[in-house]
Amino acid sequence: MDKKLSSSEIGNLWMTYQQKTMLARILEHFLETQMQEQLKEPIQSYYDEELKFINEIKSIFEKENIAIPMGYVSNDVISGTPRLYDEYFDLLFLRIMMKVTIGLNALHLTMTYREDITDLFMRMSNLSHHTYNSTTQFLLKEGILARPPMIPMPEKAEFVKGEGYMAGFNILSEKRPLNVIELSLIYQGIETNILGFQLLKGFEQVTEDKDVKKYFKEGKELAKKIIDTFSEILLKSDIQPPAVAWGNPTLSTKAPFSDKLMMYLTSLLSSFGLTSNALGTSFSLRSDLPTTMTMIAKDIFDYAKDGGKLMIKHGWMEEPPHTKL
Template sequence: MDKDDLKLTSAEIGTLWEQYVNGTAVDIVNRYMLSIIEDEKIRTIFEDAIKIFEKHKQQITRFFENEGFPVPIGFTDSDLNKGTKRLFSDIFCLHYLHVMTVHGLLGHMTSLSASVRKDLRYFYDSCDNDGKKMYHQTTELLLEKGHFQKDPFFYPEANPEFITGQKFLDGFFGDKRPLASTEIIALSFNIKKKILEKTLSIAFSQVTQSKDAREFLETSQQTSDEQIQTLSKILQSDNLPVPMSWETEVTTSQDSPFSDKLMLYHIGFLLQAAQAYHGTGLATSMRTDLVVTYEKIILKNLMVTKEWFNIMTQYKWLEQPPLAPNRKKIAKDT
């Protein structure tokens, strides 16, 4: 069927909107990082990332314009303060790009699975290919520089085994069984994401101009730290290594490279993305103590996200996505 016979669905408009707004936020951070990075290999990867997003941004803009939808504002040069002091080390910049590439890959696949129209499916397919290439590049460079944080190694068992009883689920009474590999994946992944959230909260709290924003960022930092400690203790109880923190990769600069709007939006994006990872951790956990831990983390993050939403709407920093027609209002206006 020709694309002209298919209008974009609400899901397709929604995914395009999210890709544009989230992409422009990350792009502003990438462009600042490019301005401070000294390592030539890291600079080259950031140059590629910025070129790739510009291509994606132009295509998303065409989709909106062709359908008669307004192009989102997202984040622009007005959210970037040029010529400011260094806030991050080169290595943190590389870590940041690696993690945000992972977020992008998951976002592209979600968007692809929600797309029907051929041109949109092929667009997200190309985005996924670009993201995979960037993932390989950032991974290889982190490995080369000795900064890639590998998950714990396992020693092979002699034979496959089957679960034989309810004791496998026990996490509170008696001897806990060792963590399963599927549970370790989620624990390590969630810790790494919380480390990025905490590090950015520390950096942003140093440079933000708004008192409300600073207080929220301090709350975000404290919450992230508590959750990192909670999840780390579970790994440590099985004598498994914990991912390293990145706080020392933040300088003491108080010179803000970004608008308060961008910094708070970015933390909110990470909070919301984290809920999906926490949900995956909950779904893959069979030990009862892990289930309870993830439930508490999800509930706490909902409370922090509500606080974030209140500040964003108070300052009119939160752009509204396209809404379904309000049929009741339309009927009253006739």
């Protein structure tokens, strides 16, 4: 017989419940406003499975006599509002959110000990991987998603010669060429921030709260700054940055989501951005790159901190379970 939930398992389930109820509300807006059946079907499929997981987590809390979190409820999505983004944004957004959930599920799995909870996170992880792959392949087929840059195929294995490699220099040029690891991390940073820019542009457009509008505008400008910084690094290496023609906000000024939900999503994506920059700092060997990514990480951290203060000010930040004094 399984033992009681540990603190880490309660925390993992609590965080997952927040994230999944938020995503379910967003998908409800997409499903209500999406007119293309081929775009609606994968969203509906994921949404149906997401509701099952939400109910399963709720059932676990009930069995363990743990207070069920508020999370995000029907009042956090406003039915009858026009589409806030163009039609392909739905799948572009779902794909990025699968990147986030894949990372979160992997982290939660390493912090879980009870067999039934481990099984739950493994099933959620399988769904996230499947959805990420299916949305990626569909968007590529439709010509909506750009693939990362191609490079000449390596003809032989090579080893680093000299400490100049880590300093970012070689004998023939001012800066050595980007290696494929650095290139992939920079490309992913541009791709995710393009969607972040579009997302916050839409949020800024519909919120009526002045402080929240200002916050979304600052986030939009930060995403733009990151895109420009990473794009400049690629261009200096004669590599064309990715360009996305889809995913833009419509002209709607009616909010489909509560400010509370939009602020939480922004906070979640800021945390994801911090994690991505940490990876970039760890795996980039050209010295200018970790320095750049560290500066970006500081900007994201400061932005996320300001968002937390704003959520607390408005009473939107739900408190996780905690120990007793």
